[in-house]
Amino acid sequence: MTARKPPKVSFRWWVDRQIDEARERGEFDDLPGTGQPLPKPTGNDAATDWVLREVRKGGHDTKALLPPALALKREVQDLPDRLAAERTERRVRELVEDLNTRIRHAYLNHLSGPPLTVALVDAEEAVEDWRRSRAAS
Incomplete structure (x- = not known):
């Protein structure tokens, strides 16, 4: 166990000293990712980047991390692509009605987050858009 920080020593110096000693003992040798470049920054903080990487690595959709208002907005934007993959008009109508029901629910319940x-x-x-996209393909 590491000894306690001595009095009258700065915290920064103490931490740097612990790291230097661990490096000298070889405790950082052969760590996973050694020699690989760091991921490119995305403009998010490090914690957000880590969460996004882990969610993607797990095969999950990062849209689940959006606040409800933004998730609905993204879903409306992505709707044409989603509908294009459907085979029947009935299913297209079901998807649109489901989305509209959730939008109505969001307006009635004043979701947290952005407006x-x-x-x-x-x-x-x-x-009509779905029909046109099917006729064009």
């Missing part, structure tokens, strides 16, 4: 600025999706317009 909700998402409009309901026009089901008829979504179906």
